[in-house]
Amino acid sequence: MINCDIRNLCFLFGQTKLMKILNSLVLMAGFLALGQSAHAAVIANYDFEPNNLSGTQADIDGSAQTDWTTSILFDNAIGTGAVGAPNQDPLNRDLFTGNTGNFLALSSNREGDTGVPTGTTGESTWFTFDVTPSTGTTFDFTGQTASIDTYAFNSLGSGTSATDWTLYFSLDGGSSFSSLGTFAGATAGPSAGTTGPVALSWSLDSLGTQTGTVTFLLDPVSTAQTNGVVEQRATGFDNLLVEAEVIPTTSEPVPEPLTILGAGTAVIFGSHFKRKLKQKSKSKG
Secondary structure, three states: OOOOOHHHHHHHHOHHHHHHHHHHHHHHHHHHHHHOOOEEEEEEEEOOOOOOOEOOEEEOOOOOOOOEEEOOEEEOOOOEOHHHOEOOOOOOEEEEEEOOEEEEEEEOOOOOOOOOOOOOOOOOOOEEEEEEEOOOOEEEOOOOEEEEEEEEEEOOOOOOEEEEEEEEEEOOOOOOOEEEEEEEEEEEOOOOEEEEEEEEEEEOHHHOEEOOOEEEEEEEEEOOOOOOOOOOEEEEEEEEEEEEEEEOOOOOOOOOHHHHHHHHHHHHHHHHHHHHHHHHHHHHO
């Protein structure tokens, strides 16, 4: 019987070489265990880089989508805005340049609506997107946030551009929505040009843990003058981010580091012992 203890291994490999082998096995075990653990992640990222504006598509998600899928950012605007142009027309929606890069600028006229996703009347000019965990994965929103950088623009010599921003969520595919809160964004007075960013953040604690699709809805509503095309008076946003702790569930348990260490040591010793036997066999021949 082979007694595979540390003394035998030290004799076969030498203490220094053995320590290097054991350290490598410990690191490998740690990385394997870490790779399967829960981790905080940005599960939605819309930064309007590059320009992906096209009809109802406002932007494409830039998150990793490793254990989840995230839809495009939909522009659900209906009706007409300034000068009778459609709300998705460049006269009412365009990309401007701000301190954080591109931001989506929306005419103050377009956002002069009173509609909310709970059934009241008015033009719906909100944005929606879905995040869905992969099978066996859970989102934990406790202690996590959603955020945007807001901007305002005014090239006219009078009036103000200002907007309130409300974020909603739905757990039933958009049949009903709950508000996460309303905050005032950046404002721009007469001839101010571009102002901002003013960062806004919403707590996601009320979502708890979710294993199904979560639909988010961002609703901007103008709170000052509501006339002018986007090149005259506008407000907008950049860096729409949603964070969550992503908890993957694996079908096979992750081996304990000591189990990996023991198995690795046995393989090394076995390979070395087999090599010794071959050498002895050749010497006899």
